[in-house]
Amino acid sequence: xxxxxxxxxxxxxxxxxxxxxxxxxxxxxxxxxxxxxxxxxxxxxxxxxxxxxxxxxxxxxxxxxxxxxxxxxxxxxxxxxxxxxxxxxxxxxxxxxxxxxxxxxxxxxxxxxxxxxxxxxxxxxxxxxxxxxxxxxxxxxxxxxxxxxxxxxxxxxxxxxxxxxxxxxxxxxxxxxxxxxxxxxxxxxxxxxxxxxxxxxxxxxxxxxxxxxxxxxxxxxxxxxxxxxxxxxxxxxxxxxxxxxxxxxxxxxxxxxxxxxxxxxxxxxxxxxxxxxxxxxxxxxxxxxxxxxxxxxxxxxxxxxxxxxxxxxxxxxxxxxxxxxxxxxxxxxxxxxxxxxxxxxxxxxxxxxxxxxxxxxxxxxxxxxxxxxxxxxxxxxxxxxxxx
Amino acid sequence: xxxxxxxxxxxxxxxxxxxxxxxxxxxxxxxxxxxxxxxxxxxxxxxxxxxxxxxxxxxxxxxxxxxxxxxxxxxxxxxxxxxxxxxxxxxxxxxxxxxxxxxxxxxxxxxxxxxxxxxxxxxxxxxxxxxxxxxxxxxxxxxxxxxxxxxxxxxxxxxxxxxxxxxxxxxxxxxxxxxxxxxxxxxxxxxxxxxxxxxxxxxxxxxxxxxxxxxxxxxxxxxxxxxxxxxxxxxxxxxxxxxxxxxxxxxxxxxxxxxxxxxxxxxxxxxxxxxxxxxxxxxxxxxxxxxxxxxxxxxxxxxxxxxxxxxxxxxxxxxxxxxxxxxxxxxxxxxxxxxxxxxxxxxxxxxxxxxxxxxxxxxxxxxxxxxxxxxxxxxxxxxxxxxx
Numbered sequence: 022x023x024x025x026x027x028x029x030x031x032x033x034x035x036x037x038x039x040x041x042x043x044x045x046x047x048x049x050x051x052x053x054x055x056x057x058x059x060x061x062x063x064x065x066x067x068x069x070x071x072x073x074x075x076x077x078x079x080x081x082x083x084x085x086x087x088x089x090x091x092x093x094x095x096x097x098x099x100x101x102x103x104x105x106x107x108x109x110x111x112x113x114x115x116x117x118x119x120x121x122x123x124x125x126x127x128x129x130x131x132x133x134x135x136x137x138x139x140x141x142x143x144x145x146x147x148x149x150x151x152x153x154x155x156x157x158x159x160x161x162x163x164x165x166x167x168x169x170x171x172x173x174x175x176x177x178x179x180x181x182x183x184x185x186x187x188x189x190x191x192x193x194x195x196x197x198x199x200x201x202x203x204x205x206x207x208x209x210x211x212x213x214x215x216x217x218x219x220x221x222x223x224x225x226x227x228x229x230x231x232x233x234x235x236x237x238x239x240x241x242x243x244x245x246x247x248x249x250x251x252x253x254x255x256x257x258x259x260x261x262x263x264x265x266x267x268x269x270x271x272x273x274x275x276x277x278x279x280x281x282x283x284x285x286x287x288x289x290x291x292x293x294x295x296x297x298x299x300x301x302x303x304x305x306x307x308x309x310x311x312x313x314x315x316x317x318x319x320x321x322x323x324x325x326x327x328x329x330x331x332x333x334x335x336x337x338x339x340x341x342x343x344x345x346x347x348x349x350x351x352x353x354x355x356x357x358x359x360x361x362x363x364x365x366x367x368x369x370x371x372x373x374x375x376x377x378x379x380x381x382x383x384x385x386x387x388x389x390x391x392x393x394x395x396x397x398x399x400x401x402x403x404x405x406x407x408x409x
Numbered sequence: 410x411x412x413x414x415x416x417x418x419x420x421x422x423x424x425x426x427x428x429x430x431x432x433x434x435x436x437x438x439x440x441x442x443x444x445x446x447x448x449x450x451x452x453x454x455x456x457x458x459x460x461x462x463x464x465x466x467x468x469x470x471x472x473x474x475x476x477x478x479x480x481x482x483x484x485x486x487x488x489x490x491x492x493x494x495x496x497x498x499x500x501x502x503x504x505x506x507x508x509x510x511x512x513x514x515x516x517x518x519x520x521x522x523x524x525x526x527x528x529x530x531x532x533x534x535x536x537x538x539x540x541x542x543x544x545x546x547x548x549x550x551x552x553x554x555x556x557x558x559x560x561x562x563x564x565x566x567x568x569x570x571x572x573x574x575x576x577x578x579x580x581x582x583x584x585x586x587x588x589x590x591x592x593x594x595x596x597x598x599x600x601x602x603x604x605x606x607x608x609x610x611x612x613x614x615x616x617x618x619x620x621x622x623x624x625x626x627x628x629x630x631x632x633x634x635x636x637x638x639x640x641x642x643x644x645x646x647x648x649x650x651x652x653x654x655x656x657x658x659x660x661x662x663x664x665x666x667x668x669x670x671x672x673x674x675x676x677x678x679x680x681x682x683x684x685x686x687x688x689x690x691x692x693x694x695x696x697x698x699x700x701x702x703x704x705x706x707x708x709x710x711x712x713x714x715x716x717x718x719x720x721x722x723x724x725x726x727x728x729x730x731x732x733x734x735x736x737x738x739x740x741x742x743x744x745x746x747x748x749x750x751x752x753x754x755x756x757x758x759x760x761x762x763x764x765x766x767x768x769x770x771x772x773x774x775x776x777x778x779x780x781x782x783x784x785x786x787x788x789x790x791x792x793x794x795x796x797x
Contacts, residue, residue: 098575102535102594105493113538113590114578147490150501150590152540187486190501195583202501202538202590206490 025326039172083133097137114294115152115200119236120268121348123167127174128272130199133348135182136292139279140351142213144203149179151189154198154339171199174272182274215289216310218354221290223359224315224379227278227367228270228350228360229399230298234337235260235267236347238329254332259325262403266323269408277370278351284366285359293349299342302352302388309402314384315354317342321376321397342390354381373409374399422498428645485525487600496595500525502682503540503588507624507735508656511555515562516660520586524680528739530601531593537567539577542586559587562660579665601670603677608744609654611678612703612767613748615666615755616624616658616738617787618686619714622725623648624735626717642720644658647713654711657796659736665758666739672754673747681737687730690740690776695791702772703742705730709764709785730778742769761797762787 031089052395097112114134120127131149138146153171155164167330179186189201205211238260241247271301275292282290291305322326330339364375376397400409485500502522506514513755519537526534541559543552577589593599626648629635663680670678679693690703708715708728718727725732743751752763764785788797 098536098538100536100575104495104594104596107492107495107594109535109592109594111538111576111590111592113535113540113576115540116580131654145491147497148486148499150489151501152501152503187488188499188501190503190588192504192586194586198580198582200500200578204497204499204592206492206495206497208492236619270496 034363039393053336082301097141099141099214102206106209108209108212109142110138110143110201110205110207110212113152113200113202115198116347117196117198120264120271122268124171124174125268125272126199127171127176128178129174129268129348130171131175131178131182131201132228132272132274134201134203135178136275136294136348136351138203138205139275140290140292141215142279142282142287142290143207143211144276144280145207145347146179146182146184146203146205147210148188149184149185149186149203150202150204151175152198152202153189153191153198153201154194155191155303155308157193157195158198159197167197168362175201178272178274179190182276213287213290215291215305215354216308217288218306218313218315218381219288219308219311220313220381220383221357222354222381223360223377224302224317224381225353225363225375226293226298226350226378227275227353227357227373227375228273228293229266229397230293230320230342230344230346230349231263231323231339232271232328232347232349233265233345234326234330234339235263235323237337238326239264245306251329251332254328255325262408263325265409266399270323271373273348273373275351278353278367278375281363281366281370282351282353282355285355285363287353287363289354291352293346293352295345295347297338297341297343297345298349298352299388299390302342305354306386306388309386312383312385313381314386315379315388316382317379317388319376319378319395319396319397320390321374321378321399322399324398324403327396332405340390340394340396350375413673427730437620451682468683472640481590485529487529487602490594494597496597496600497530498526498531498593498595501540501588501590502766503586504735505584505586508652508659510656512562513560513656513660514587515559515564516566516658517562517736518559519566519570519589520660520662521562521682522589522591522653523566524663524682524739526591526593527663528678528680530667530670530675530775531595531599531679532668533595533599534567534570534591534593536576536592537572537574538590538592539563539574540582540586540588540590541577543579544585545581545583545774547585555585563587563589566660566662570664581679599671601675601678601695603679603742604696605676606697606701606703606769607676607699608701608769608771609745610701610742610769611741611745611765612683612690612705612769613711613741613751613763614686614738614766615663615741615761615763616661616681617654617709617711617785618681618730618732618734618737619651619718619727620655620659620709620735620737621733622714622718622727623651623711623724627652639717639720642716643713650796651711651713654787658711658738659698661736661759663739666741666755666763669751669758670739670741670743671725673743673751675741675743675751677742679740681734681740683733683735685726685731685733686737686740687776687778688709690730693740693742694772694774694776700771701769701774703767703776704770705767705776705778705782707764707783708764708778709762709787711767712786712788712791715784715786722759726783728778728782738763 049262097110102109102111112134120126155168176186242257289305291303292299306315330337361376367373367375485498488497490497500522508514543556564574628646630648677693679689681689694703718725748765753762755761
């Protein structure tokens with residue numbers, strides 16, 4: 022049957038899942054962001070000693086000892102290889118389930134891994150590897166129900182991307198892990214090195230923000246303490262719909278957005294994930310060749326999630342652009358005169374909106390959100406029986 | 410200072426480690442093999458539905474929809490790509506620490522990941538990604554001491570392999586995880602597709618068996634119940650030396666063994682890891698083009714580990730070839746007249762022994778160990794102050 026979130030799941034699988042359909046509880050708490058930040062700080066020294074260096078901006082000619090064109094500073098790496106002016110573009114990501122539906126979780130994990138490669142403009146993916154762990158707290162029955170659905174979701178998403186999964190590893194762990202590796206071998210003109218933003222360019226975002234807020238709000242439906250804090254501003258139905266929208270958005274590939282970057286001469290791009298819109302915008306700004314800054318005026322957000330965020334005293338940082346996203350959209354720097362056409366083309370090909378959210382000004386390679394950004398509710402109007 | 414196991418560690422690091430130098434206890438139990446096997450069985454259905462298929466043996470010409478030359482059935486994949494007759498060789502592995510020294514653990518993880526690519530004859534590695542999780546049970550101090558050493562070990566091993574680490578991800582997890590991804594883009598003649606064994610060939614093994622037994626015996630030094638079961642057959646000193654040998658062996662790259670496969674016309678190769686010598690031999694046999702079987706006569710084993718295995722009632726399966734190895738040697742199928750020279754060349758270049766352990770006979774693509782295999786103690790004679 023086709024669910025409201027747009028994916029198809031067999032009745033059989035649904036029946037099996039009704040035995041125990043929670044992937045997240047109690048196995049898989051999310052990693053608190055402050056802990057992750059502290060950890061990354063803790064690893065800084067090792068980084069400086071050469072584990073990676075995102076500051077390199079070498080020319081594109083392979084050398085005898087290749088220097089990465091894009092290193093660890095951004096989420097994927099672009100490395101010249103020995104053969105015929107080709108480049109290796111790779112990314113890896115793995116994390117813990119954040120939605121209850123294992124099939125969708127597999128799709129999200131795959132879309133999330135691919136997104137980093139797409140952000141470099143590379144759309145022909147040569148291979149994917151899958152990284153999995155089952156949870157040692159699952160029963161055999163849970164494992165045998167859940168894991169094949171995750172595999173299936175991941176695999177089908179890879180096929181949708183025009184590639185396939187030809188390797189991987191599975192281990193056993195207290196928490197369920199799902200992730201992977203995407204690899205593309207590209208010619209130079211298939212890649213957009215994300216460093217050419219110029220004053221006058223505009224910023225486009227291809228998916229709405231708020232996935233993390235929606236996922237959390239949905240969990241709170243089963244947590245009266247938490248739910249009481251937001252129930253005055255949102256209905257259960259609205260939370261469920263936002264959750265379906267978040268799942269749909271996270272499982273959607275950034276492939277068409279990436280492909281159209283070439284057609285509309287994008288100057289730079291990143292995808293929006295764990296560090297939120299502002300975090301990734303700042304990181305992208307830091308890597309620019311010219312003296313530019315990114316100024317964000319508009320925040321497209323899954324409908325009602327801004328309201329929830331405010332009701333929680335902005336605990337998520339959604340309106341500050343620091344709320345983590347999973348498998349978020351592309352943040353694309355485009356020539357002003359091409360941006361509207363880029364958005365229209367995405368709408369025409371995929372039926373999804375994209376938004377011009379900011380401008381590139383002269384500045385010191387930073388990014389900011391203006392004081393009172395315009396919140397764009399996505400969708401603007403709720404339509405009965407339709408997701409967007 | 411240089412330790413007996415051959416690696417160098419700073420006094421500072423040693424002092425820091427003396428605060429808490431156990432990576433394995435209590436965070437990181439190994440995954441019982443039977444559980445892993447059951448899990449893999451549980452995933453079989455998904456596999457058959459296309460998650461992967463190790464049975465493919467297509468020709469080497471890239472097609473419009475590339476079919477992997479080597480798929481999930483072996484531990485690395487070889488995939489034709491769009492460009493100039495090139496192939497993508499990739500492998501990934503991640504696991505839990507099994508030695509107490511974080512620096513060595515980083516090296517072992519790196520050598521283990523690379524090993525699968527080396528087994529295909531590919532020795533020019535284009536990139537590595539690192540997969541890490543810290544344990545949420547570590548204190549900040551433990552984390553800040555241990556993680557940089559793991560990173561350093563991994564990075565230095567990658568450099569020793571002539572490549573570098575240009576990406577990866579770090580998460581937080583109950584158990585510490587360390588692993589990575591190795592990628593090589595190769596021309597056809599840089600790869601040895603492991604399917605050309607013929608009757609009359611011989612089998613060479615490039616590292617001794619028994620790493621898992623040595624690691625376990627070393628843990629038992631701190632577990633009186635377990636230690637009492639083996640103390641009549643081995644001294645504490647012998648266990649410690651075996652453990653140092655195992656660490657040294659696991660941290661050693663299979664690069665030279667892989668490189669020499671080209672010089673001596675190897676017909677097939679696999680590396681020996683989680684499924685033990687026999688498991689990997691059987692898997693390799695299954696992938697052969699000709700009607701052959703592998704018969705193993707000799708088992709080179711880290712000194713005294715066969716004795717321990719017997720004292721435990723063969724619980725490890727070491728003499729049956731089913732004892733798991735980590736970062737084990739290459740099992741290489743070579744023309745009979747080249748095998749001795751191959752072994753000698755490894756000895757000359759690295760100072761390590763390799764052994765002819767079996768023969769290729771006519772048969773049904775299976776592998777076996779003869780009833781009473783000859784145990785080769787490695788080293789044959791213990792030399793005071795020397796590891797091998």
